[in-house]
Amino acid sequence: MTSVLIADDQPLQRFGFRMLLESQDDLTVLGEATDGTEAVRMTAELRPDVVLMDVRMPGLDGIAATRRIINAGHRTRVLIVTTFDLDEYAYAGLRAGASGFLIKDAHPEDVLSGIRAVASGDAVVAPSLTRRLLDAYVELLPAPRKDTPPHADPRLASLTDREREILTVIGQGWTNAEISARFHLAESTVKTHVTRILAKTGSRDRIQAVILAYDTRLVRPS
Missing domain, CATH: 1.10.10.10 (Winged helix-like DNA-binding domain superfamily/Winged helix DNA-binding domain)
Structure with missing residues (x-):
């Protein structure tokens, strides 16, 4: 059984996620958080396997909440699910330690498979974002030193x-x-x-x- 905490400031969105997850025999919802601060607190208390994390929430946003959860050293993994198909959110979320990033218009089966994937230690990124994300990311890397052999890291x-x-x-x-x-x-x-x-x-x-x-x-x- 994979346990999930839902973090979203929209009641209807939380309800939809709960209905979807509770329709599955192998998934259980431990609770619902309405903002990032509550998500961090409830993660520490409940230790879910996965947090379904929205990005835009009042107070502490989903990116900062993800960073705090990961830095706390819990085994919990974070799957960001957001309305906004924006590269900067995906990049920031993954760098904060999220194990996945999906858009809320994803099919229900994609959300379910994403939860199962990150719970098992794998990772998932919305296909529409993957190449854009990585190509944009590499532009931020410093130029390699000329005296550094290739792949000498x-x-x-x-x-x-x-x-x-x-x-x-x-x-x-x-x-x-x-x-x-x-x-x-x-x-x-x-x-x-x-x-x-x-x-x-x-x-x-x-x-x-x-x-x-x-x-x-x-x-x-x-």
């Missing part, structure tokens, strides 16, 4: 050649199935490699691994 030092290859295609948005087909590996083997990559690089989830691939310039925008 110490965060990559412990990776094997195979793990570095897999991190590269993760950064390009490849799924485990696509990695399995490209490298002729069983999907279970790919999952093992991904787990080791996350552990060795200190990445919390797949999204953080994608950001790392861009940070270290294993991947560049198309």
